Amino acid sequence: MARSGDERAAPGRARRADAARNAELLLSAAKELFDEYGPEVALDDVARRAGLGNATLYRHFPTRGDLFVAVYADEVDALCLRGAALLHExxxxxxxxxxxxxxxxxxxxxxxxxxxxxESPDGRRTELFDRWHESMRSTAESLLIRARDAGAVRSDLSVGDLLALTSAAAMVSADTHHARRLLQFLRRGFEAAETDPPTPFSA
Structure with a gap:
């Protein structure tokens, strides 16, 4: 008996589903290990944590750089999706x-x-970094404009100011607890006051 089109396509769909699941397992394992040990972790450990073989790892991510890009892109996407959801708060x-x-x-x-x-000797990944930076900047700007329109933050606060000061606090912090503490101090400066300057500073 001839199989229907759906039945013939099923093995292909199953293989694609398996591949997608394996990629997710590898990304999840890599995120955990990078958080625990940093990006220097052995790729064999990533495959082992995911419960997969090395061949599967290299089939999805042929180089260490490919894995770094995939993991970091996933982190940026999650942060931007969180920002989009918060616009409805x-x-x-x-x-x-x-x-x-x-x-x-x-x-x-x-x-x-x-x-x-x-990082790349020929600088090919610079475009990726710029794209990630722009995604986060766009997300921050949407949230800032909404807060500024509501009168919740200073009228002269730009997205460049916001991200520069927040990033600087993050980079000098001792740990995440300290970073969050610094943000609370910054918040007092970001928030609108009764004497909010009427005109933005311009260089």
Missing amino acids: PSAAEALFDWLDGFIVHVATKRALALAAT
Whole structure:
């Protein structure tokens, strides 16, 4: 009896589903190990943590750089998706500072991974870094504009100011707890006051 089109396609779909599941297992394992030991972790350990063979790892991620890029891209996507969801929160101020809390932890803990994912002798990954930076900047700007329109933050606060100060605090922090503490101090400077300057500073 001839098989239907759906039946003939089933093995192909199953293989694609297996491949997607394996890629997710590898990304999840890599994230865990990078968080625990940094990006210098052995790739064999990634495959072992995922419960897969080395051949499967290299089939999905032929080089260490490919794995770094995939993991960091996933981290940026999650941060930006979180920002998009927060745009629907009732409080514009809490939405902005909730996202900044995630952002400052991201910078404090993922800087080594970001550098590993973008360092290349010929600089080919610079475009990737710029794209990730622009994605996060766009997300921050949307949240900032909403908070500014609500009168919750200073009218002269730009997205460049916001991210520069938050990133600097993340990079000098001792750990994530310290980074979050620094953000609370920054928040007092970001928030609108009764004497909010009427005109932005221009260089």
